Amino acid sequence: MAGVLPHRSVANIKSPGGPNSGSGPSTPMRPITSTFASPSSLRADEDIIVIEFDTRKLQVGFAGDSTPRGTIWFGPDQQRRVGDFRAWLPDYVTDWRQRATGDQWGKDYELWQYDIRDQDLGVVGDRAERALREAFTKYLLIDSRPRRMVCVLPSGLPVPLLSAVLDSLFSRFQPPTVALLSPTVSLAVAAGVRSALIVDLGWSETVVTSIYEYREVHCARSVRGGRMLTEQTHDFLAKHLSQAPKEPTQDNHEQDREYVLSFEECSGIAARLVWCKPSQTSAAAKPAEGLPTVQEHDECEEVQGTSPAKEPTVVNIPLKSAGSPMSLELPLDSLTEPCENAFFDTRYDSHSSFDDHELPLHVLVYRSLLKLPMDVRSICMSRIIFTGGGANVLGLRQRIFGEVSHLVQERGWDAVEGKAVEQLRANPKLKRQATRQAGHGSTGVASQSGNSVGAEQDGVWHDAANVVPEVDPIEEQLKGGTDKRPRAQGEMRAIESLGAWTGASLITHLKVPAIATIDRELWLQQGASGASRASEVDVKAQQRQSLGPGGLMRGASAGAPWTLGIWGTS
Amino acid sequence: MAPLTPYTYIQCPCSDPSNLSYSRASDSGSPIDGNPGFDDEEHTFDPRAPRSNYSLYPLEYLLYCEDCHQIRCPRCIAEEIATFYCPSCLFEVPSSNLKSEGNRCTRSCFQCPICIGPLSVTSFETQPDPNLLAAPDHAAAPHSGPYALNCSYCHWSSAEIGIKFDKSNGIHGQLAKLRNGGTTRLTAKERKERRKDILQSGGGGGGTAPGASGDTGNDQQAIDMETQFTNLKSFYQGQLSESTSGGNGLSSLGDLGFASPTSLSRIMSIYTGGSLHDKKSKSRVGSMREALDPNEGLIVADLDESAAIEKLHSEGIDGTVDTEQLLNQPPYLGEPHLHGRSRFGSELRPIPYLLRTKRSKRCPVCRHIISKPEAKIQTTRFRIRLIAGNYVPSITIRPLNLNDNNGAAGTPLPPTAPLPDTLQPLKPAHFLLIFKNPIFEGVKISLATPAKTPGRFASKVTVLCPQFEIDANTDVWDEALKDDGARRRGAGGGRKGDERPGSTQGQQRAEAGKIWERGRNWVSIVVEVVPASLRLDTLPTEGPEGEKVDMSPLKEDEDVLEIPIFVRVEWEVDAVGDDLGSSLASSRDKEAKEKRELAYWCVLGLGRVSQA
Known part of the structure; x- marks a missing residue:
């Protein structure tokens, strides 16, 4: 198309939508003007601020930096009035803060809860504003000239929360535009991959997101996150404090809980001392007994080599918030218990004992891999990225990885589980008969797939790892023509990412415009309700404009539709 | 519990949503209304609402724009940076350095990672030889050998x-090259040079030179996050330019970077899921591939943390750092991703001091400067500083003892006397509010307060004299010379003020509609409060509209009796030669007096209510 009319080809070259501009009624004027407007002059020395919002912290910095300049953690002290210096009073710490306060336990440390029913959205906006102001003044050292901003926000964020945050951004900091980026895609970018399985061991929940070719294709959640770990740490300590062998209440109704220790102390201990046992691939997950302690005693030779299990180390945990200061002597090995309970919960023998929202992490990862189409799965399983605060629990990443590998080895990629399947597996006669029906379940892992791929006739369920001779034109294209080296796929592999903030910084630095780029004027006029669906917005047209100075769509006229992208769809 | 000193907070009018420009189309779209307390003008301001903590300021924190005649709080001010400096060495840092070197001092200023005290460089004497120390010439070479930072x-x-x-x-420069444990690492510049060498030896090719493999082996265990970032960045840049110039005759645009067709529009379409342009982009050849080896930024994670677990076993809680110490750590990229290992004390690094700024502040509306510090770092003076305390009447609160019948009745407690610890619930208490006028015109003040304080525990409030005038803040000596005696004593806080209500000897009564005392530029009035009982069983079981009443235990600060008061200050200025500026107004009308008014919500914290 582009080469048909020579006098149009100039315009076509300049715009990224060159080849298709013939199809639409676009005038060639705009791309030309944007070409002649020297882009560098306006783009020069304009810093774009990248902000990553998290439930408990926010990170700020300039696009192009390798690391955020500063991190602000949300806490109750930020909610005080300006000029309230009570935190410095000598008896303040023993006063209110250390008191274990009922349902608000730890809520002060979160910017938002995803359950917005009893949340004051204005407060969320105010808190975000105050934290941002502090970050700008303390870490970025910038004045209050308007600057463009890029926000990294969880893509599952409810629209009211998003709108509250954007409101305070636009009304208090006057950025001309705010672009939204998803943390998961940024993480993939910061790891150098196009597809990944992101295991975000976050604060309020653990989210397993599959990214395929920079798109979120599947997402699974579990409430087993950092908050639960802290609560379990509290229960664990409280149990040892009272010495009464009280079963920790497993139900998460906050009103049922009675807190005897302060949140700070519990989260501190969770961050300092709680660790995770390595997975026992030899004898694990044989859930004969429902006791969590069962793995401690035996059947872990390789574990004993690494951790000195022979002489149980005793740690002395000073506790200040439990009435009077005291210290608790506990074997360090027992400090794996909160982690076990929070993330794996080995007390129940079947995975079907769990509700969908509280799956143990390894099951969650396994299931979300299982739900992926096969070639997506084979790509994603060799690009697992662990992130979030839970990744700081020593040994947890390895444990999840090991447990998932174990599950895969044990079951293959078979969604059917239970007694009958085990019997089927145990009975070779039945198995042979059933290969035709269940055959496609055992692929994805190279070692297992060999026997079934021959019998495979179904065109859809080709084993991606074994179809090398078949040339898939799309696959070829994705591989990129330039490099013929094989991509890692089909084996479990974890990779390191530099973090969502760094990914967003890279994306912005490389001048990749985001789909959801919100213009200040439009937002102030229309708010979140003015956004169109992503599919209704002609992204191409915006990109054509975006070629102009600044790289992002600045010339969006009032009539142009804009979108919140994936954030607007929830 | 510490007794509460009475306090005053002012809500900056900028926090009033009716003053915000964006009131609001999107609110109707959101399922939850922002905050009902702010919705209509009629509603009283609730100091207990969580939002109000963000809009209340002590008077000392507020500035005042003389041209807009408005209070300006830190939220509604435009800032400009005068200087950047290090708070430790007080050296000025040019703003160009800030971009390249970051936001921390690059000289030798460091904070202790344990206690944030300043660190000093001391000579590190490995084996002090007593003979050497005793020798007279030890002063000649005392500072040799290695040095360390000490707290x-x-x-x-x-x-x-x-x-x-x-x-x-x-x-700072030396530290950048050292990892914890003393092993050296390459700095960014050295890495860049190394990289260039690799590229040249390998003949170029997007950082995938095969000749680099030997080097890669060496670097394998040492790929830190910074290296990963630079590798990734150059990999992406290489890919973008490659796919741009990929056979489409677009090579002329390769330098434009963002014009790369396939890969970019693919990333751009990250969220759309829309295939509208994806199909087209697929028709292009040369899409961006992903990173494949460490030189391109792909790092396979090392999940084995058994060494760290073992360390945790051997060191226990003392080897780990607490949350605050961890948060104070600057981001450090000289290591591979630490994950859980960051908890160990051995991973702490000295903290370079964060730079600070001196900022001048402008009114966002009229762009006039309202605060401007001296550029010199050592001075703390300001060239211009229009603090609100010079324009807005200040309110001081003093408890008043009215109930005693002896001769001392009716005196405000002397400020030195210990304040009563708590207010007794359901017993009337009296407070004196002393309004002091800082401006050179007489002002008229009207107060409005809800009869019952908002919140769960509603106390009754009565302002006995809600409207009064305060004289101008004239020169003290003018006043003293003009008349003597009673007036002066009145100004000094004596009991013989000339406008005291019901000034029968000794016995003074608080009367409605009358001010209590008046001085040169101040007026005191009486406020009567009946604190509510803080017991939960006295709360009504149902609200007025049948909603459930919050029966949760007492929250922090809920026992403090806070009164919201709406203050309206009116005054007239001479258009000619007035001190308050407004040259605009004076040029418009030379003769007439100009009326000004200022209105804001104010919160008075009177005291704690006893919880008995």
């Missing part, structure tokens, strides 16, 4: 994390 407060030393320095100056 004089908690005696932390950088030797604990295995960091020693060869020279006593340029610590």
